[in-house]
Amino acid sequence: MLNLIIKDFKTMLGSKQNLYQRVATAIFTLVFFCAFIIVELFLFRTILKQIGNINGAKESFLTVFLFVTTIILTISGLFNAKRLFFDNKDIEQLSYRPVSNTQIIVSKLAYLFFIHCLASLIFEYPLLVAYGQLANRAPIFFFKCIFYPVATFFFQMGIGLMLVYPVWLLIKFLKKHFLIELGFSLVIIFGLALCYSYVLDVFIKLVSKNGLVLLFSEEAIAKVISFRRFAVPVNFLLDIFVNNSKLSFLPFFAVSLGIFGMGLSVAIYAYNYVRNISLTPAKTHKKRAYKPVSVKKALIKKELALITKNSNYIFSFTGLLIVQPLLLTFVIRSMNASLTAGTLQYFTALIPGLTSYVDLLFIMLFTVIINQGANNYITMEKRTIKQMKTMPVKFSTQLFIKVSIPFIMSMISLLVSVIALMASKTVPFTTGLFGFIISACLLFIFDVVSLWEELSIRHLRARSTTFSSLISYLLPFVFAVSAIILSYLKVPNVLTILGGLLMIVLVGIAPVIVIFKNSGKLFLDLEAIN
């Protein structure tokens, strides 16, 4: 049983990174979690202090925060369960081992329980502690709340397990139907982008008109208080943990176990079913007629297929490229609104180019960060590196096509974004023009450096992203900060921007030349996988 649990941990958390990268990832994750918790607690405590005097408001805001985390943890639990129960490799391995079904299910549930409790302790327990402090609760409250994650497990995981099979089926269906998957993905991405823009717009309008205080208006607080009754199951849990309602305990526990039971039944049934169909031999694919095409055309087709037909890329690259104009317009518009309102307008008055430079920074960051989704040129080949190295096509041609496809796609998206920004009068013509030129230069340098990092991948030495990260983050920030300082010192904007462009070109030109020179050797040194 213990071995099974360890195996599940390895399946879920294991990676191909070396020790150094694992430590780095762990540190980054830790910092990310810490930062998240600090922000979460800061917001929560600020709100609670603001509304502390209103009867029932503290509990209601606690409900809201816990409800949001509950939704996130339920979705997270759902996808964890999906990976855990329906991992083909895992199913295949276990099918040949003398392990009972019960043991497999129990080990998976143990893993889910552990992860859920850990996440709940990280994200929810601090909220309860903060509330307890501000509400002057007795020490027993803080002890009791340690068991909050356990209490939430059955209800949340029950929901997750009930949905795990339908979600798995949906994803499987989508993967088989490219166009539907693309459409579905785009709908989701557009939906999320529109939701984001709506929330951002409302927030900025409130803030830029000094109306954030309205978030704490009695009317708004009354709405939050009335929301509490809909926030199932958090409202019941708070009755138990905060209001010490013993009456709520048994009904909630019974309902939770009921939901968990139903979820578990669905998951066990689905697991057994999927295990059986996984072992059935796959159907043979239809043979397609061979159409001879030119080498370059075939390579371009292959690269396009890699990027567009892979569901990972749809979400992390292609889809984002499509919504980039929309997202960028909303983000920059909101940034401009922020910079010309409240206390920041003083700084805008003192630094005439502040708005333009912040706009340029965001254009650059969006361009390169979205492009990061498709810059694993060699990694994406997996087992086909051998073919790359042996095929009678010049390496330069192969690499050129590999880099240029995502580069051109990013450039088109950048161009459309800049046109959208200028057409919607979000940025002036000069900012749009320079935004395009600078971002294009940065993107080019970034792609070349990324290629070099990819070509440098060796056995036991995973890709190092240090240099490309410096290019994608540090360079835009250095540019923006320097430009802001120069603007403060009243250096004309055009001179500043041209200087910044020159800086980017100078920083990028040396590695680009070196990489071009060494790319042949690096390509030859690539290790093929059998």
Place this chain on the structure above:
Amino acid sequence: MKKNLIILLLIPFLISTLTIVTVNLTYNTVDVDISYIDWDYDDIEAFKLTDTPYPLTARGVNNRHVDVGKGNELTWTVSNTDDQQEPNARVINKDGKFYLETIKDGQVEVTCSNLKGNVSRSFTLIVYTNGAIIITSRNPQSAYGKVDKTQYYGQFDIINGQKQNASFDIMVRLIPESLSTANPQITCSDNISVNLSFDNGEKSGGGYTTYGTVSINNPGQSQIAVSTDIVDMQIEGGNYAFTAVKDGVNVYDYEQLLYCTNRSQSGEIVVLQTSFESYNTYLNSGTPYFGYANGGGKFDFNTQNGSIYSFTTKYNHEYLNQWNEARPDNQVQPNVLAGLRVQKDFYGNGYQINFHNLAYPSSTRVEGDVTIPTLSSTDLFRGPLPFYTVGTPSASSGDSLNIVTAYGQDNIGLYIDGDNITVNDLKVQNCDDVNVFAFLDTVGTVVEVDGDNVTLKNMRMSNGKNVLRSFSSQNLVVENSMLSNARNFLFITGANEYVVADPVKNYNFSTPNGGVNGTIGEFLRAESVANNTLNDYLNGKIGSEYDYKTKDQIKTVLNQLQTALSKDLTGQYMGSTQIVDCMFYRSGIASVAFESLFNGPFLYSSQLPTSIATFLQIFNKNFMPSRISGTSYPVTVNVSGNTKFYDYKTLDNLDVSGLIDENISTLAQIIGKNYTIDQIFPIKSIIQADAVYYQDEQGDRYINLPFAYYGGGQNCSTLTFDGYTDNHINGRINENGILDEDAVKRVDLLDNYLDLPVVDPVGFLGQILPPDVVESMGIEVDENTLIKTVTIVTGYEPFKFVFNKGDGYLFNESPKIEELQANATPVNIVREA
């Protein structure tokens, strides 16, 4: 990549929170009184003469349910209303409970009021032995009591949008019920007719009640009387009198109110028959509310349906004109909003119009233990229009963060627009009572007069940024009225008209390097003597090592400059007001203010002084208006009769933060400095030495400041006291009603500013401005430079203040409604156009 993108998408949220401005309000709390008195008595009651006293019950209600201050306990009084000398009844207080003891037959008025006496309500009581006849309108009288005891009805009603001869329902009650069989007869004056039958009444409570309708055929004094065949014993009561107002229109609901005001081209004479309350009061009492409710206590006011009246400000808006021309993409419309536009006479009948639903911020927020009213995006009353802004102007206080905004005209509750208008016995306020005057910042002016020969009599006006404002209105008479609870001033007056400095006239300026003769424009050129003078002034460069050896030397030139910017308009009054028998109760600054335009050199030419121009150009985004101000025409005010000032406050509670909208203190907070409005606009500290104080038993010192001359430009307005009988003004008033010159405390800002030392060679501005800007300003900047910069904009003509004597007269007292009632005279009902 996904994490990075999420972080990128979160950045706008984080950055935007940096823009939040913390607005520091001064929480000078004031006591709140009860809003009205609630009871179960009818307007006319009849008590049988008996030895057993009748218990008197009522309760004081605050419409916001806040705790009321001391002096709001209820008390009862009774007085005869017939011509009997001996009292017909008296009030007994037994263990804190009040009873009415009947003594003999007759009519009395029973009054319940708070101990302060500023809230009261009365009913008529008939004390009878044999019988009584009550005749009363079925429309209940105001819960706030009437000041003018005359009951007014309009000649017309509005029915289906058409004017028709008015009618109203009455009730006749005969006590005992046996009177109904004694052949009761009803008679009335010729101008009315009564449709009432004694055959189909109902018996209840020992009496016989019947209902009828009074139709008004012609205007005039009107009487209704009921008599019986009984002649051998005295029957009390039996009379009802009212005045039918010629062309007057009775207003019973909001639609009718709008019909007669905002929706009428030339207006109608309004005869109010109901109050229009805040939504809170409506919830408490069921009285109609002001405005169109659209659910959840929200209101819909707009110009399309006439629920609000909008007009272009008549105050100086040259700055806005220039701004709108220079910034067509960010215009600020120079429009003022009014809740009601009154164009004809207005008879209030003691009813109240409370503009709370329109004027008060519709949202609130909680800071610590204070609930603060907060403007929501849909609120229309958002503070005065800007007269001049350093930074970006906005039509809404607090909507954008300006450096300094001097205010122009504010939005208005009741806008009296026209000549020869009388408003009588109306209780009007812009919002429910507040316990912090800073909460009145955006509620606007309560009553604004914009016309000649306007009379406001028997009025109760309260709760506004300014309560009464009259600009460029001749012969305004404010008579027997009470003005209370103003953020700034209870009455502010001045003129819209002004004269810009003469650009071609030559002046002599005696500079240290010899006299300079030239026009104001020539003198104010950059690199000129004037520029150096102003820079030396700002920098405190006065002494043996500088051009200006003495303060007097630089003061002379600065005064010459201010004189050249001004025009002597003495005696050219553009407005006049008679204040007769009025009561002024609680202001944030002073009871009465004479305003003149700010008129500093910077408003004439924003290119000078170059030091400040460089600094301000940054915040004005290179918009540098010119010749936007001038000298205001003067007005005159005469105070007469028993006018009283119940306006005591400690100097600490004198709050000038409502005079200008400044964010210098906010800007200073960014670099960790704390400034207050009193440092930036140091009126309080300057008048401290000259103020006349009353010291109470605890040793606390109070000022009572009835009059202030406000504005940095020349202020030639005059104040006289012809016929003033309740004089407690500090200073001698001569036989012509003129106050001795030395009684007017002059606060010479220039003297004060010239005494300010150089504090810190780098100081405040040096920390926030780029080095090149500080260098190009050419002066050393410290916090005193900043303070003096305000005078370059406002001008530095002396502010003047007139204090009451420090004799404690009316200290801790409140105005009494009873006094207003005793002094009330009815309106002359037939007014020829």
